[in-house]
Amino acid sequence: MEPSSNIIEVNDLRTSFFTEEAEVKAVDGVSFSVPSGKTLGIVGESGSGKSITSLSIMRLIQEPGQIVGGEINFKSDNLLDKSESEMRRIRGNEISMIFQEPMTSLNPVFTVGDQISEAYRIHQGLSKKQALQKSLEMLELVGIPSPKDRLKRYPHELSGGMRQRVMIAIALACKPELLIADEPTTALDVTIQAQILRLINNLQDELGMSVVLITHDLGVVAETCDYVAVMYAGKIVEYADVQTLFESPKHPYTVGLLSSLPRHDIDQEELQVIKGMVPSPTNMPEGCRFAPRCPFATDLCKEQLPTLDDLEDGNQVRCWVYSDKWDGDPEVNVKDDYGTATSS
Amino acid sequence: MAETSVKTQQAETKPPSPQLENMKKVYKKLKKNKTAMVGGILILFFIIVSIIGPVLTPFDPDAQDYTNRLASPNADNWFGTDHHGRDIFTRIIHGTSITLYIGFSSVLLGSVAGTVIGIVSGYYGKKIDAILMRSMDVLLAFPGILLALAIVSILGGSLQNVIIAVAVFSIPVFARIVRGSTLAVKKLEYVDAVRALGASDFRIIFRHILPNIMSPIIVQATLRMATAILAASGLSFLGLGAQPPTPEWGAILSQGRNYMWDDPHYALFPGLAIVVVVLAFNLFGDGLRDALDPKTKG
Ligand SMILES: Nc1ncnc2c1ncn2[C@@H]1O[C@H](COP(=O)(O)OP(=O)(O)O)[C@@H](O)[C@H]1O
């Protein structure tokens, strides 16, 4: 059998929260794959379901949430068929995760060394001494100055950037094949952000791992990702290689996101902001979820949900404009016409 | 050698743990709290008395002297004598360790059981939580001393059964507090982070949550010492606990009650001892709570 070239393939993943009032479909039929050794960026506004997607992959969804359907094929095994104890052996060992808040993601009562050691003690059954030795190597790897001393420090004695490096050291301690980083730099200063992203990129090359990088910042994507999935209201609306996404974005939402980015190459009068709000998950529009905010929306868009269709270049988009059924202006070019369409 | 110089430098800069640093802060705040310090010094005093007191007392706590029955306090018998002519001061000194022992072991038993119930309840939630907490509510529905009374009547009166009874009626108090703290701590991001690292529930609960909820447990244990000592004395007073001639304070008080009118010293001194030790633990516990509360200023 030929080994799959994708480290992970997510198919039609559905995760809902069953609240008193309704079923909140936080992740609603998400599919994507990550080629081995590559970085996939998942972008979208806050609340679009990025974190719930990553927690679903880790099988860490908590009550009242539940994965209600789909497949998560990791190295040809469906993670959704695994038992809890099988998942524990995968977490932190084959798939690791870094969280957004380095200030609160470390246990205040343990030293940095103890916390990195946890990974070795859980997965490799090392003694305290052996684990500390390996933890020291990890601190060196993530570029923490005077690592021997830092090993004995407590989290509150480190800066945010240093703590995030420690989190990376913990996540990579057991050399996982897949790293999921959920907004790893959002809480950090801009200069530190760049350092951390570069560190993740370098370690990825060094360890040969694949990365899912979650962010709401397209600037981060441009710098670090090979592929991008754009999420909106629990669904993926566009999937493309990073170059295509920035050069010729297809979905009006992607175009909107891009035009809200500050740019240096052209003269911008003011930043464009996508008008309107993300629909509340309990009150989803019937048709395309972006239709209420989309400057191109037609009756078709408002009535029927478009599917995520393959394009000629292998990328995907979920938009009626690119289908045979499109009932609007046949000459429309989403990217070029976005500005005029929104201001009219 | 380079190696040694690194080592000495490390020894010099070895940072204090946050617990240690926190303890220093707590101690500073405690020292400023006069009533708490009085409580703490009294507790220390009782502990010292319980250890070295028995060797220093001139009398045997059980030595009867019928020529010297019910003597009022005097130069030889500071607290007077009882109806068998035993020296009450000596008996109270000897009873100190019994009192502290009952208080300590019942609180230890009750806090360990209550902590396990509370932490499991708070961590797992749902059905387990509902079942455990409903049973705690049942225990709480009885006034504490009544529950202890019922348990001792079933098990029979003895020191050991008093400890069990008092421990049982402490369990729900600890369970509730620990459950609340667990609910708060389990939501913190570092708990998610260790779960994402592949830690088991057992490891998360006892290695990562427990050390972070120790403060309220310690405060409650201190306050609970007072309640436990009072309850245990109460049971002995009712004749359900320590049996004569054990010099347990409640038991001495119970016997002294018969001589209240003519020889009030007999009941007064054991009663006073109970009041002071209970007060000491309450004062210290209250002070400890304020000191451990990060919101209060030192
Ligand atoms: N505990 C919860 N209960 C109910 N709904 C939730 C819960 N957690 C998340 N959600 C829903 O899932 C949606 C997606 O959340 P999330 O994945 O955290 O978004 P983000 O893209 O910002 O990471 C939220 O808008 C919210 O409606």
Ligand SMILES: [Mg+2]
């Ligand atoms: Mg998120």
